[in-house]
Amino acid sequence: MEYVNDPKQYPDLRVNIGSLVLQNPVMTASGTFGYAREFESLVNLHRLGAVIVKGISLHPRRGNPPQRIVETPCGMLNAIGLQNVGVERFISEKMPYLRNLAVPVIVNILGDTVEEYREITERLALIEGIAALEVNISCPNVKRGGVAFGTDPQMARKVTEAVKEVAAVPVMVKLSPNVSDIVAMARAVEDGGADSVSLINTLIGMAIDLKRRRPVLANVIGGLSGPAIKPVALRMVYQVAGAVAIPVIGIGGIDSAEDALEFILAGATAVQIGTANFINPRISEEVVEGIGAYVQDHDLQSIRELIGALEV
Amino acid sequence: MAQHQEKARIIRFEQLSPETVRLTLAAPQIAADARPGHFVMIRAGLGKDPLLRRPFSIHQAISNGQIQIYFRVVGRGTELLAKTKVGETLDVFGPLGRGYRIEAERPAYLVGGGLGIAPLLFLAQRICQTGRDLSRDQILLGGRSRDDVAPLVPDFQQFGLPLQVVTDDGSYGRPGLVTDLLDGERIDPSGVVYACGPEPMLAQVARFCADRGVACQVSIESVMACGMGACLGCNVDASGGGYLHVCIDGPVFNAEDLAWNM
Numbered sequence: 001m002e003y004v005n006d007p008k009q010y011p012d013l014r015v016n017i018g019s020l021v022l023q024n025p026v027m028t029a030s031g032t033f034g035y036a037r038e039f040e041s042l043v044n045l046h047r048l049g050a051v052i053v054k055g056i057s058l059h060p061r062r063g064n065p066p067q068r069i070v071e072t073p074c075g076m077l078n079a080i081g082l083q084n085v086g087v088e089r090f091i092s093e094k095m096p097y098l099r100n101l102a103v104p105v106i107v108n109i110l111g112d113t114v115e116e117y118r119e120i121t122e123r124l125a126l127i128e129g130i131a132a133l134e135v136n137i138s139c140p141n142v143k144r145g146g147v148a149f150g151t152d153p154q155m156a157r158k159v160t161e162a163v164k165e166v167a168a169v170p171v172m173v174k175l176s177p178n179v180s181d182i183v184a185m186a187r188a189v190e191d192g193g194a195d196s197v198s199l200i201n202t203l204i205g206m207a208i209d210l211k212r213r214r215p216v217l218a219n220v221i222g223g224l225s226g227p228a229i230k231p232v233a234l235r236m237v238y239q240v241a242g243a244v245a246i247p248v249i250g251i252g253g254i255d256s257a258e259d260a261l262e263f264i265l266a267g268a269t270a271v272q273i274g275t276a277n278f279i280n281p282r283i284s285e286e287v288v289e290g291i292g293a294y295v296q297d298h299d300l301q302s303i304r305e306l307i308g309a310l311e312v
Numbered sequence: 313m314a315q316h317q318e319k320a321r322i323i324r325f326e327q328l329s330p331e332t333v334r335l336t337l338a339a340p341q342i343a344a345d346a347r348p349g350h351f352v353m354i355r356a357g358l359g360k361d362p363l364l365r366r367p368f369s370i371h372q373a374i375s376n377g378q379i380q381i382y383f384r385v386v387g388r389g390t391e392l393l394a395k396t397k398v399g400e401t402l403d404v405f406g407p408l409g410r411g412y413r414i415e416a417e418r419p420a421y422l423v424g425g426g427l428g429i430a431p432l433l434f435l436a437q438r439i440c441q442t443g444r445d446l447s448r449d450q451i452l453l454g455g456r457s458r459d460d461v462a463p464l465v466p467d468f469q470q471f472g473l474p475l476q477v478v479t480d481d482g483s484y485g486r487p488g489l490v491t492d493l494l495d496g497e498r499i500d501p502s503g504v505v506y507a508c509g510p511e512p513m514l515a516q517v518a519r520f521c522a523d524r525g526v527a528c529q530v531s532i533e534s535v536m537a538c539g540m541g542a543c544l545g546c547n548v549d550a551s552g553g554g555y556l557h558v559c560i561d562g563p564v565f566n567a568e569d570l571a572w573n574m
Contacts, residue, residue: 034542041315062554069537069545074360076537080544083555227360255360278538279355279365281405282317 011295012302013288015049015269017247018170018195020132022049022104022270025303026260026288029251029274030055030108030134030174031080033284035094036101042281047288049270050104053094055136057110058120060086065218070207075228075253076275077205079219082110087120091127099129106172109163110136114155118162125168132169135159135194138176138201150176150201153188160192172249175199177229177236186240186248198249198272199240200233226275227253234266241267241308255283257290267308313407315540316341320404322396323378329459332384332427333394335402340377342406346370348435349411349531349564352379353539355403356389364537366390369431369508369563370407379404382430382464408539409563412529414439415504419448422473423517425490425509426460429453431531433467435506440471448500451475454490454509458483491516501525507567518567528567534558549573 013024027050033039036051045051063083070077085093090107098105107130111117117135124130137159138150149155156173163171173189175182177200186197202223207216215221233252241248247270250263255276263271276283295303316339324336342352353365366389368381385394396402412435414420420439424432436451451473455461461477462484468475476493477485491513499505501524507517508531521528536546539559547555548562549571556562556569 032542034540038541042317063544063547065549066547066555067535068547069535069543071362071364074363076364078537078543078545083544083547226363275363275537278543279363280317280403281538281540 011292011300013292013295014302015304015307017132017172017249017269020104020170020195024049024288024291025264025268025270026284026291027052027106027249027270027272028277028284029272030136032274032277035098036105037097039277039281043285046102047285048103049288050106050131051098051101052106052108052134052272053098054084055082055108055110056084056087056090056120057082058087058116058123060084060089067216067218068222070216070222072205072207072224073228075224075226077207077217077222077224078202079217079222081219087123091123095127095129104131105129106132106134108134108136108174114158114162117159118166121163122166125166130169132172132195133163133167134172134174134198135163136174136201138174138178150185151179153184156185157188157192160189160194164193170195172196172198174201175240176201177232178204182236183239183243186244190244190246194246196247196249196269197240197244198251200229200236200252203229203232225253227255229253230259234262237263237268238266238310254287255279257287257294260287260291261294261306264303264306265308265310267310269307314341314345315406315408316345317403317405318342319401320379321401322398325396325398328382328463331459332382332463334371334380334382335393335396336378336380337402337404338377339379339404342404343373343375343377343379346373346379346407346434347411348414348438349409349431350407351409351539351563352381352404352406353408354381354393354405356392362389362392365403365405365539366393367533367536367539369531370434371430372434372437382427384427405539409559410561412506412531412564414442415527416442416444418527419500419503421449421499421503421505422451423490423494423505423507423509424452425454425513426456428507428509428513428531429455429461429464431508432506433464436468436471436473440473446473448503449473450498452490452493454478454480454488454493454513455484456480461485489513491520494520499524499526503527504529507531514567515572518570518572521567529564530567530570531564532558532562532570534563
């Protein structure tokens with residue numbers, strides 16, 4: 001399938017994430033855009049750079065009990081717990097729709113063990129219509145897997161290698177910010193063969209209900225997202241982009257074209273929009289339009305001129 | 313169902329009591345598609361704090377392209393909405409969810425507690441439009457005190473259905489809880505109870521109906537971020553195990569589909 005716009009079309013927003021070519025650098029972050037169909041009546045999906053669907057595990061997951069979300073200043077905490085239909089139902093129920101979209105579909109995968117990551121990758125390798133995989137090694141809301149892989153460079157590298165061995169498409173690894181050295185994590189997955197890295201996932205946080213003197217979330221802790229985390233994400237993207245050779249995808253509190261452009265200047269080749277999808281379902285499309293206007297207004301040949309162009 | 317994101321102008325602002333407000337909004341697309349029990353997500357400000365939209369049941373949808381919401385000030389979002397003025401616009405997204413399924417041929421019992429009264433006005437209006445004999449229908453409303461219910465009573469009275477009101481402190485209507493008004497003698501087993509209110513009240517209504525084999529639809533509340541099935545934040549326990557999501561499986565459920573944890 002050819003995703004690329006007419007090259008003569010102006011402004012030129014195309015970016016390359018390794019062998020994956022996107023018509024523009026705006027993707028929807030996993031877990032914030034369902035399986036895309038939820039948004040079809042509101043968003044022109046074909047205008048997006050790519051769609052990343054909700055994380056899929058080998059077996060269905062029930063997720064955490066309520067209460068799962070709470071708003072915090074300029075952000076939200078969630079402890080959904082990776083509720084998903086499992087890879088078999090994903091293939092039979094979600095892929096027929098997804099593979100007909102004229103936009104790259106990136107499937108976010110997760111597991112409890114290295115073996116599970118390998119198995120789900122093998123299963124998806126047989127399926128047509130998947131442009132890339134995003135390996136989630138960074139969910140803070142599950143007891144096993146997630147965090148352990150996302151905070152230990154050796155484990156992160158092992159998972160990456162296992163997925164790469166059997167993957168049929170490019171592999172992006174999504175990093176956790178809940179580490180003391182994000183650069184070490186990025187280098188580890190690069191060494192493991194990752195084609196790109198995306199960061200950041202949510203920051204571990206907590207909220208307390210003073211009336212009940214209990215944690216607000218049933219899971220006690222959750223992942224913080226939204227504008228509140230943008231400065232942390234921007235800093236980490238900047239540090240990682242300066243340290244690895246593979247493309248970096250910026251995520252964290254992006255809710256405008258200006259936010260996206262900051263990440264691109266900091267070194268991101270592309271961005272993902274997450275929590276903002278909940279507030280304005282059309283935000284991803286609006287960010288694409290805003291980036292295009294910026295490229296045009298500043299007489300740039302292409303958005304690619306801005307990647308890592310930050311003057312420090 | 314089509315969903316619409318509209319810049320809705322505030323047409324009317326009514327401070328119905330010191331704590332409760334009713335807003336009338338021009339939202340023609342939403343009004344055209346709204347059914348009783350549907351809800352809308354509204355941004356309470358334009359900045360990043362508060363960040364998320366707030367869910368509100370549709371209190372009324374009027375054929376001239378207007379919708380109403382009725383709310384109590386409980387936090388920063390509703391506090392901001394309570395400070396809005398006629399002529400301002402709000403970003404409104406909806407109609408969302410599954411509403412009440414009106415059983416046109418069966419007696420209707422509308423049971424509302426506190427702010428749960430809000431969606432029942434729209435429901436009462438639509439039930440009256442079914443054109444059948446309404447003599448066996450009843451509206452039962454309860455609140456903490458006069459302020460919770462009295463301002464809306466004239467609106468409910470316009471339909472001509474039998475109406476009973478109770479308040480916790482007896483300051484309006486009879487003293488007591490709305491569940492006290494449920495009477496096995498007067499509720500026809502072939503009827504349908506349509507309820508909305510706080511969870512303990514709904515649990516009691518659900519139990520009453522289950523014991524007598526009366527069909528019962530309840531509208532419930534939940535914290536939610538998106539309102540459209542993407543965030544999966546609004547899960548509730550299902551009676552058959554697993555979870556249901558208030559935004560897409562509800563907010564109106566058959567009472568027997570929910571696990572009542574009380």
